[in-house]
Amino acid sequence: MHEVRSLTGSADAFTAHLDQSITGGSVSASIEHRDELVIGDARMILRTFERYSLTGGNRLTLSVSTLAVGDRLEVALTTSGGSQAVFFKVNVFGEQAFMARAIEAVESFGRDQGAYTAP
Numbered sequence: 001m002h003e004v005r006s007l008t009g010s011a012d013a014f015t016a017h018l019d020q021s022i023t024g025g026s027v028s029a030s031i032e033h034r035d036e037l038v039i040g041d042a043r044m045i046l047r048t049f050e051r052y053s054l055t056g057g058n059r060l061t062l063s064v065s066t067l068a069v070g071d072r073l074e075v076a077l078t079t080s081g082g083s084q085a086v087f088f089k090v091n092v093f094g095e096q097a098f099m100a101r102a103i104e105a106v107e108s109f110g111r112d113q114g115a116y117t118a119p
Contacts, residue, residue, distance in 0.1 A: 001092070001099045003077045007110035011068035014075075014109050015045050018064060021105035028052035032061070043068040053094025062098050077102045 007014075023029045029051040037044040045066040052059050060081035067074040079095040079102075 001079045001095050003099060003103060005075045005077070005103070005106045005110070007073050007075070007106065007113065008071045009073060009109065009113040010071065011043055011045060011066060011073060014066065014068075014073055015047070017109045018047065018066075018102075018105050021108070022047075022049050022062065022101060025101045025105075026051045041069055049098075051098060053097070058094070060094050060098055062102055064102065075106055077106070 019031060023031060029049055031047060032050045033046070033048040035046040037046075043066075045068065047064040047066075049062040049064070050059055051062075058081060060079060063078045063080070065076045067076075077099060079099050081095070
């Protein structure tokens with residue numbers, strides 16, 4: 001699953017909010033990887049979260065890429081894993097729930113900043 005959101009605010013505050021919202025939303029959620037790339041005024045903040053899906057009986061990931069230029073933030077969210085089939089995806093309930101948690105975190109930050117417009 002993949003979603004994109006646009007908002008404004010502090011990239012550092014957004015990242016801290018996202019980290020807390022995602023890891024605080026599930027006892028098994030953790031940050032598996034974090035990175036930041038910078039070119040001039042542009043920052044790319046990367047996070048990979050992982051959690052166990054009780055419904056699917058497996059682990060799945062959420063990758064978040066935040067492109068920050070000034071106070072403009074472009075956020076790409078991608079979930080993966082969570083399927084038990086070999087050739088196609090079945091049982092994506094865990095992915096859907098992980099994505100819903102991430103979207104709520106992004107949108108709540110934007111609402112708090114007063115600078116979010118739903119897609």
